[in-house]
Amino acid sequence: MSNLIRNNAIVADEWTRVSPPTLGEEQVRKQAGKVVLFKLTGEESYSAEQIAQTDIPAQGKILLPLAVWLARRHEANNALEQRLEKGELGIIVATHESLEKLVESVGDINRLPIIAIFVERFADGRIFSLGNLLRTRYGYRNELRAIGDVLRDQLFFLKRCGFDSYLIRADRSAQEALSGLQDFQQPYQAAVDIPQPAWRRIPR
Amino acid sequence: MYKYDALDHQIVNERVAQFRDQTRRYLAGELNDDEFRPLRLQNGLYIQRHAPMLRIAIPYGTLSSKQLRKLADIAQSFDKGYGHFSTRQNLQLNWPKLEDVPDILAELATVEMHAIQTSGNCIRNITTDQFAGVAPDEILDPRAMAEIMRQWSTFHPEFALLPRKFKIAVSGTQQDRALVQAHDIGLQFYFDDAGQMAIQVWVGGGLGRTPILGTVIREHLPWQHALTYCEAIIRVYNLHGRRDNAFKARIKILVKALGIDEFRRQVEEEWQHIKDGPNTIDEQELKRVGQYFDVMPYQQLPAHDASFDAAISSNPAFAAWVKRCVHAHKQPGYRAVTLSLKPHGKAPGDATSEQMRVVADLADAYSFAELRVSHEQNLILTDVKLSDLLPLWEKARAAGLATPNIGLLTDIICCPGGDFCSLANAKSIPIAEAIQRQFDNLDYLHDIGDIELNISGCMNACGHHHVGHIGILGVDKDGSEWYQVTIGGKQGNDASIGTVIGPSFSAEEMPGVVQRLIEVYLRERQDEERFIDTVRRIGVDPFKQHVYAKSAEQDTGVAHV
Numbered sequence: 147m148s149n150l151i152r153n154n155a156i157v158a159d160e161w162t163r164v165s166p167p168t169l170g171e172e173q174v175r176k177q178a179g180k181v182v183l184f185k186l187t188g189e190e191s192y193s194a195e196q197i198a199q200t201d202i203p204a205q206g207k208i209l210l211p212l213a214v215w216l217a218r219r220h221e222a223n224n225a226l227e228q229r230l231e232k233g234e235l236g237i238i239v240a241t242h243e244s245l246e247k248l249v250e251s252v253g254d255i256n257r258l259p260i261i262a263i264f265v266e267r268f269a270d271g272r273i274f275s276l277g278n279l280l281r282t283r284y285g286y287r288n289e290l291r292a293i294g295d296v297l298r299d300q301l302f303f304l305k306r307c308g309f310d311s312y313l314i315r316a317d318r319s320a321q322e323a324l325s326g327l328q329d330f331q332q333p334y335q336a337a338v339d340i341p342q343p344a345w346r347r348i349p350r
Numbered sequence: 351m352y353k354y355d356a357l358d359h360q361i362v363n364e365r366v367a368q369f370r371d372q373t374r375r376y377l378a379g380e381l382n383d384d385e386f387r388p389l390r391l392q393n394g395l396y397i398q399r400h401a402p403m404l405r406i407a408i409p410y411g412t413l414s415s416k417q418l419r420k421l422a423d424i425a426q427s428f429d430k431g432y433g434h435f436s437t438r439q440n441l442q443l444n445w446p447k448l449e450d451v452p453d454i455l456a457e458l459a460t461v462e463m464h465a466i467q468t469s470g471n472c473i474r475n476i477t478t479d480q481f482a483g484v485a486p487d488e489i490l491d492p493r494a495m496a497e498i499m500r501q502w503s504t505f506h507p508e509f510a511l512l513p514r515k516f517k518i519a520v521s522g523t524q525q526d527r528a529l530v531q532a533h534d535i536g537l538q539f540y541f542d543d544a545g546q547m548a549i550q551v552w553v554g555g556g557l558g559r560t561p562i563l564g565t566v567i568r569e570h571l572p573w574q575h576a577l578t579y580c581e582a583i584i585r586v587y588n589l590h591g592r593r594d595n596a597f598k599a600r601i602k603i604l605v606k607a608l609g610i611d612e613f614r615r616q617v618e619e620e621w622q623h624i625k626d627g628p629n630t631i632d633e634q635e636l637k638r639v640g641q642y643f644d645v646m647p648y649q650q651l652p653a654h655d656a657s658f659d660a661a662i663s664s665n666p667a668f669a670a671w672v673k674r675c676v677h678a679h680k681q682p683g684y685r686a687v688t689l690s691l692k693p694h695g696k697a698p699g700d701a702t703s704e705q706m707r708v709v710a711d712l713a714d715a716y717s718f719a720e721l722r723v724s725h726e727q728n729l730i731l732t733d734v735k736l737s738d739l740l741p742l743w744e745k746a747r748a749a750g751l752a753t754p755n756i757g758l759l760t761d762i763i764c765c766p767g768g769d770f771c772s773l774a775n776a777k778s779i780p781i782a783e784a785i786q787r788q789f790d791n792l793d794y795l796h797d798i799g800d801i802e803l804n805i806s807g808c809m810n811a812c813g814h815h816h817v818g819h820i821g822i823l824g825v826d827k828d829g830s831e832w833y834q835v836t837i838g839g840k841q842g843n844d845a846s847i848g849t850v851i852g853p854s855f856s857a858e859e860m861p862g863v864v865q866r867l868i869e870v871y872l873r874e875r876q877d878e879e880r881f882i883d884t885v886r887r888i889g890v891d892p893f894k895q896h897v898y899a900k901s902a903e904q905d906t907g908v909a910h911v
């Protein structure tokens with residue numbers, strides 16, 4: 147059973163997510179005695195070694211981490227570029243990564259059929275700003291998916307920030323999460339989905 | 351005051367339903383603690399030492415008598431018959447049951463109240479001057495803008511999970527009483543040369559572990575852009591604020607790290623993209639919201655009232671109260687009145703359900719059925735006729751609400767501290783009570799004059815200790831409770847952060863320490879100098895010497911830490 151919500155319905159997932167391998171021990175970082183849960187904006191996601199050893203399936207629709215795309219897109223006669231051209235390649239941007247690099251590398255952002263934002267911890271609200279910027283600043287019109295620690299109680303905010311698909315965390319029911327999209331009918335402020343504030347929309 | 355329309359009602363009702371379901375899922379084990387935490391916090395619900403604590407929003411500190419009666423009823427039915435008014439102008443209940451919270455929220459919704467975003471890493475209740483709309487030194491009343499900002503910040507989708515909490519204060523007076531420099535964003539309203547409402551925008555202030563006063567990021571912002579400019583600031587913060595360390599996650603740390611010039615550059619660049627966008631406020635919306643804050647239907651009264659003058663000269667107790675608790679008003683023949691929630695020997699800011707009902711009655715009888723909560727944790731009736739002051743005083747006194755100590759040493763700002771708060775290093779309420787008992791002589795208090803003493807139970811600084819003329823901070827040393835003392839802090843236009851005088855003290859020593867600070871002041875003061883002026887003139891050293899000399903004499907060798 148798929149755990150993917152797209153346009154208010156549960157649908158099958160056509161995209162295969164490509165993940166770089168974990169090499170050696172994962173280091174636990176600490177700050178002020180506590181385990182660091184969030185990567186800093188701009189931090190590297192994967193080592194060069196991880197990127198080099200990432201196994202990319204030769205067929206089918208793939209979702210590729212931004213770092214892998216940036217490092218390997220010219221490999222093998224621009225094979226990845228060609229798959230992008232064929233509509234078989236989408237990019238995963240983690241919440242600490244920069245959209246500018248993505249935009250520069252693809253030229254026209256709407257060449258991408260899908261962008262997935264990966265949120266490692268649901269409490270990482272950068273995902274909302276990234277969604278908003280993709281839709282408003284960069285004019286992205288295709289599928290915008292939230293993946294990772296995606297839970298029902300953040301869906302309403304994600305929707306308002308321009309997301310239209312949500313891969314609900316595997317241990318939770320997408321069916322139950324669906325109702326989270328309907329928590330509020332008429333929001334106060336302008337955002338991506340409803341671009342006018344209440345006072346311009348409805349007589350008050 | 352603002353009245354909900356159908357949309358406002360719908361939103362709070364949807365929120366009640368949403369939270370009811372979240373609570374149900376939590377209790378059913380469908381949400382774990384980590385997942386439920388931000389959800390409950392954004393509804394003001396903490397898990398405390400003894401029970402949950404629920405923080406109810408009082409937007410910019412304004413309440414109707416009807417709302418206050420509802421709060422009294424809620425405190426009685428769901429709690430132990432009292433509530434605590436906080437330095438964020440909110441009301442905290444210390445003993446509600448988790449299962450009851452959805453019902454409490456439903457009750458609140460019936461009187462146009464909620465607990466939305468009173469905690470958590472989001473935009474919090476917007477605060478302002480308790481005398482907004484009536485202060486003689488007011489340039490313009492910022493409440494309509496505060497209400498517009500309240501609506502905009504409510505469930506703002508992009509800023510639902512910021513790196514850390516985010517506090518905004520607005521002020522429209524010459525003498526800042528809203529601590530705009532101690533907020534993540536402070537908006538100081540004024541009229542520009544063209545006679546248009548404009549905003550001086552402060553950013554990056556905050557107390558807490560790293561107390562920093564804000565910096566002006568923009569001198570002149572036309573009011574229409576208040577929301578989009580704040581969005582630009584908060585977006586830069588949301589993307590670049592530190593999330594790896596909660597102690598470094600406030601916007602002030604980002605502003606310091608980048609420097610104000612670079613931070614401003616990023617904000618302005620961001621703003622260029624959204625300036626004039628849909629969240630730009632227009633005249634019509636300002637007018638729609640502004641109508642709820644129109645001036646009250648005042649009577650035309652002479653500036654003096656014979657019965658009031660007679661009562662002042664014949665009744666010294668009344669006169670003493672008027673001196674401390676009654677404040678000037680824009681409208682001739684009217685005054686604003688502070689009802690002290692600081693009777694000596696009681697927890698500062700606490701009010702019983704009974705007292706809340708008395709205050710609601712007083713508001714109905716004498717002040718257009720409205721009142722305010724101040725960040726100093728008192729209640730204010732803003733529009734009282736001179737001729738009503740005497741009967742008001744008599745009733746307030748009978749209810750224990752007329753201690754004539756506003757602005758005096760015993761008008762202590764104090765957080766709930768170790769008696770309630772699970773973050774505390776030390777208790778704060780017993781320290782306040784002990785100091786109030788030590789200085790339980792009104793003549794002496796009046797002689798000491800204007801002074802602000804603020805107590806926080808830990809460095810989160812809910813008691814604003816850094817900006818107290820005397821600040822007391824609970825610290826933990828090897829599992830026991832100690833108190834660090836600062837002097838020279840101040841709120842207002844010339845705000846400053848206090849200086850630590852030296853090693854900390856035990857709880858028993860605290861009343862004596864304050865006593866010795868006061869002794870130095872009384873010895874050194876000139877003319878009409880207030881405590882803070884003396885500290886600023888002579889510096890910290892004379893105070894330090896006296897406190898520690900005395901303390902060494904009395905002390906039998908117990909090492910301070």
Ligand code: SF4
Pocket residue numbers: 765766767768771772773774775806807808809810811812813
């Ligand atoms: S200052 Fe500390 S002890 Fe006091 S209420 Fe805030 S968090 Fe709790």
